[in-house]
Amino acid sequence: MIELLNLVDHPGVVECSSILKGKEVLASSFPEQYKNHATIAKQSFNYVFATAAKMKSKHDEAHLEIGDKRLSGFLLKGDLILVCLSAKDSNIQQVRKQARQASAKLLKDELEELSKF
Amino acid sequence: MAEYKVLFTGSVCSGKTTAIKSLSDIETVDTDTSVSDSAIRRKRKTTIAMDYGILDLKEDSRLHLYGTPGQERFKFMWELMMSDLVHDAEGLVLLVDNTRADPFKDIQFYIEEFRDFIVRRRLIIAVTHSDEQEFPDHHFYMNRLKEMGLFTTVLFIDARDPSSVLEVIKELLDHKEKGIDWEAMGERLEVNSTMPGAVKQDEVAQTEDISLMDAALNTRGIVGAIHLDDKREVLSSKIENPHNREILKAMVNLVSALEKKAGFLGHIEDLILCGKDQETLSVFVDEEQALGLCSDRELSINVVKQQAADLLQWSKE
Numbered sequence: 321m322i323e324l325l326n327l328v329d330h331p332g333v334v335e336c337s338s339i340l341k342g343k344e345v346l347a348s349s350f351p352e353q354y355k356n357h358a359t360i361a362k363q364s365f366n367y368v369f370a371t372a373a374k375m376k377s378k379h380d381e382a383h384l385e386i387g388d389k390r391l392s393g394f395l396l397k398g399d400l401i402l403v404c405l406s407a408k409d410s411n412i413q414q415v416r417k418q419a420r421q422a423s424a425k426l427l428k429d430e431l432e433e434l435s436k437f
Numbered sequence: 438m439a440e441y442k443v444l445f446t447g448s449v450c451s452g453k454t455t456a457i458k459s460l461s462d463i464e465t466v467d468t469d470t471s472v473s474d475s476a477i478r479r480k481r482k483t484t485i486a487m488d489y490g491i492l493d494l495k496e497d498s499r500l501h502l503y504g505t506p507g508q509e510r511f512k513f514m515w516e517l518m519m520s521d522l523v524h525d526a527e528g529l530v531l532l533v534d535n536t537r538a539d540p541f542k543d544i545q546f547y548i549e550e551f552r553d554f555i556v557r558r559r560l561i562i563a564v565t566h567s568d569e570q571e572f573p574d575h576h577f578y579m580n581r582l583k584e585m586g587l588f589t590t591v592l593f594i595d596a597r598d599p600s601s602v603l604e605v606i607k608e609l610l611d612h613k614e615k616g617i618d619w620e621a622m623g624e625r626l627e628v629n630s631t632m633p634g635a636v637k638q639d640e641v642a643q644t645e646d647i648s649l650m651d652a653a654l655n656t657r658g659i660v661g662a663i664h665l666d667d668k669r670e671v672l673s674s675k676i677e678n679p680h681n682r683e684i685l686k687a688m689v690n691l692v693s694a695l696e697k698k699a700g701f702l703g704h705i706e707d708l709i710l711c712g713k714d715q716e717t718l719s720v721f722v723d724e725e726q727a728l729g730l731c732s733d734r735e736l737s738i739n740v741v742k743q744q745a746a747d748l749l750q751w752s753k754e
Contacts, residue, residue, distance in 0.1 A: 384709075
């Protein structure tokens with residue numbers, strides 16, 4: 321999982337990231353100084369994606385701007401959520417691009433696992 | 438005959454049409470129609486295609502003045518103008534309305550939109566409406582722009598006053614076209630002045646009865662909205678899709694909770710939820726009110742944010 325985060329973190333775009341499975345943090349590159357942001361992201365994105373799922377909607381991307389930061393949550397598959405922290409004025413398209421890379425990597429890994437059988 | 442071109446851009450009400458009218462030696466070409474955007478609370482007419490005028494600099498040189506439409510729904514015209522009509526322009530004049538809640542958001546928005554265009558030519562930021570709102574002042578602009586990594590000229594002008602707008606042109610062309618009698622030109626253009634006394638206020642007066650909800654639902658791409666007060670109580674709501682309504686309510690609740698519990702991290706500005714083939718749901722917050730929007734997925738997040746900022750700001754007037 322940490323390899324995935326290495327793929328996502330990119331100077332000037334994504335400062336740090338984490339992967340959540342429900343309330344559990346599977347991997348994180350959030351430094352100590354952003355632990356509050358990580359907590360807020362975990363609670364907020366779980367809540368908002370769970371609400372969307374309850375309403376049978378396919379919303380899978382959320383952005384929360386707080387202070388001078390932006391927290392972005394991407395529903396990868398199942399209940400896996402990729403969280404990215406970036407500067408509020410950073411390019412949101414680039415953040416998306418980084419997240420897509422993670423999504424593609426997950427899919428590739430999954431296919432490789434399947435091909436073993 | 439030496440021919441120069443300059444492009445004026447900026448948000449609705451920033452003074453593009455007025456600035457071009459102030460400078461033009463010919464009857465300007467404008468293409469106004471009814472506003473169909475978040476600007477409706479501010480004015481009823483807006484430019485749809487472009488503004489055009491001509492300023493005679495000397496006997497053998499002249500300047501073509503082009504103005505983009507301000508509303509985002511006519512953005513295709515920006516592209517068209519940049520790639521064709523004004524691809525050889527000397528510079529871009531970005532008009533910034535100083536009464537906006539955060540003029541630097543506008544600057545950032547337009548810099549992004551015109552990034553490729555300004556890489557190769559001069560950018561001048563011309564701040565308007567500073568007679569209504571003095572701050573941010575020149576010093577503040579210079580400091581903030583420096584922080585944004587933008588090193589450019591900032592002039593405070595009154596778009597209604599030809600000699601004031603002429604300063605922008607002087608800044609742009611003085612080094613390039615020598616021998617222009619700027620003073621005489623200023624006197625000649627005085628007839629174009631629309632300074633107080635000559636300004637028709639009727640358009641502004643007509644707009645007072647339009648509610649924020651009407652304005653929101655009149656905005657292109659917005660299909661539903663919730664307006665909340667400073668306690669985050671619902672003032673009015675119109676969202677047809679019951680699922681989206683429930684999700685947006687949950688988002689409003691979440692933002693309210695975050696404001697209480699995570700306020701120490703800074704102001705919660707917005708929460709946006711998107712998805713493939715899904716309408717974009719967003720909540721925007723300021724001190725006095727909050728706005729939930731349900732918008733077409735085709736609208737970019739930056740455009741939705743810009744529209745929400747306009748709606749929230751003008752609802753205070």
